[in-house]
Amino acid sequence: MYKVLANENLPAFFESLKKIGKVYGPVKVRESSYDFREVESLSEVDLTYTRTMIPPKKFFVKPKETIFDFDEEKLEFKEPPDEEVKVILGVHHCDINALKILDSIYMDETPDKYYIQRRNSSFIIGVSCTPDEYCFCKSVGTSYAQDGFDLFLHEISRGYLVRIGSEKGYELINDNKDLFEDAKPEDTEEFKQNEKERLEAFKLELNVSGIQDMLGLSYEDPVWKETADDCFGCGTCNLVCPTCRCYDVVDYVGLSLKSGERVRRWDSCMLRKHGLVAGGLNFRPTRVERLRNRFNCKGSFTDGSLSCVGCGRCTVYCPAGISFVEVMKKVRGEL
Numbered sequence: 001m002y003k004v005l006a007n008e009n010l011p012a013f014f015e016s017l018k019k020i021g022k023v024y025g026p027v028k029v030r031e032s033s034y035d036f037r038e039v040e041s042l043s044e045v046d047l048t049y050t051r052t053m054i055p056p057k058k059f060f061v062k063p064k065e066t067i068f069d070f071d072e073e074k075l076e077f078k079e080p081p082d083e084e085v086k087v088i089l090g091v092h093h094c095d096i097n098a099l100k101i102l103d104s105i106y107m108d109e110t111p112d113k114y115y116i117q118r119r120n121s122s123f124i125i126g127v128s129c130t131p132d133e134y135c136f137c138k139s140v141g142t143s144y145a146q147d148g149f150d151l152f153l154h155e156i157s158r159g160y161l162v163r164i165g166s167e168k169g170y171e172l173i174n175d176n177k178d179l180f181e182d183a184k185p186e187d188t189e190e191f192k193q194n195e196k197e198r199l200e201a202f203k204l205e206l207n208v209s210g211i212q213d214m215l216g217l218s219y220e221d222p223v224w225k226e227t228a229d230d231c232f233g234c235g236t237c238n239l240v241c242p243t244c245r246c247y248d249v250v251d252y253v254g255l256s257l258k259s260g261e262r263v264r265r266w267d268s269c270m271l272r273k274h275g276l277v278a279g280g281l282n283f284r285p286t287r288v289e290r291l292r293n294r295f296n297c298k299g300s301f302t303d304g305s306l307s308c309v310g311c312g313r314c315t316v317y318c319p320a321g322i323s324f325v326e327v328m329k330k331v332r333g334e335l
């Protein structure tokens with residue numbers, strides 16, 4: 001079903017979202033820097049944003065959280081309470097597709113009750129975007145979210161063409177019928193034209209045909225040493241990646257050994273300590289090995305989807321200026 005949300009109805013639409021739960025949206029925090037933050041009014045949100053530094057995965061897998069604490073003397077064992085409903089407004093196609101990859105890991109492969117509760121209590125509203133020079137989602141097949149959202153807003157001249165992606169999305173529209181109109185042929189024509197122009201606007205391309213084989217055959221390629229020589233080993237590329245999902249679990253126990261907490265926090269395979277195991281062995285002791293591993297991981301498939309959605313974050317935020325696409329092109333022998 002396709003509806004139209006006219007510009008004049010946007011403020012009322014935003015107010016209707018607040019009845020569902022706390023609303024989060026992309027907020028400009030510095031020049032060219034955006035973050036998903038809680039918002040009280042539509043004027044705080046910039047739906048024309050490029051990308052946030054930290055992807056929306058932060059709502060579902062927290063950068064750092066206590067998963068339980070215990071006190072033996074008080075006979076207490078506490079887990080974090082269930083989270084309230086969140087509306088996440090303005091999620092781009094690539095980030096919605098990245099969440100689907102996380103779903104297959106955290107909901108299907110190894111069900112994670114915290115992730116599942118947060119996913120089930122979220123309302124996702126996608127918004128269309130215009131690619132910049134770092135986006136290559138078109139090359140990896142994630143430039144359009146077919147599902148994985150409740151509503152999706154595509155900008156047209158008189159507002160937004162709205163795609164409905166779930167029962168919850170349908171209910172919101174049904175409860176606010178006066179804010180939405182049926183899409184007219186001129187609206188759908190404009191949507192098609194905009195999509196055509198959006199796809200033509202991609203400047204960056206990456207050939208992912210046979211990418212796993214290309215990586216497998218490049219184990220000894222000098223590209224890993226050359227790139228590792230520039231890399232600071234800071235781990236930023238992992239932390240900003242919407243599909244990276246490695247975490248560490250640490251127990252902090254009091255001196256009495258009778259109370260403490262278990263903390264889960266994001267980890268990065270680019271950090272030296274990630275490969276450190278009991279006995280002091282490090283299974284990836286060099287930066288070359290860590291870098292090669294990361295690219296092999298991103299060039300692998302999860303449930304048929306490439307583990308990179310082409311958001312460009314790892315290139316944009318790499319302090320050493322390492323370009324993900326450039327490295328992959330060198331691996332393929334194209335540069």
Ligand code: SF4
Pocket residue numbers: 237240241242243244298307308309310311312313314315324
């Ligand atoms: S590897 Fe880089 S471009 Fe690909 S999804 Fe992760 S951050 Fe985005």
Ligand code: SF4
Pocket residue numbers: 230231232233234235236237238270314317318319320321322
């Ligand atoms: S962000 Fe750049 S410098 Fe930092 S670990 Fe990743 S590739 Fe290396």
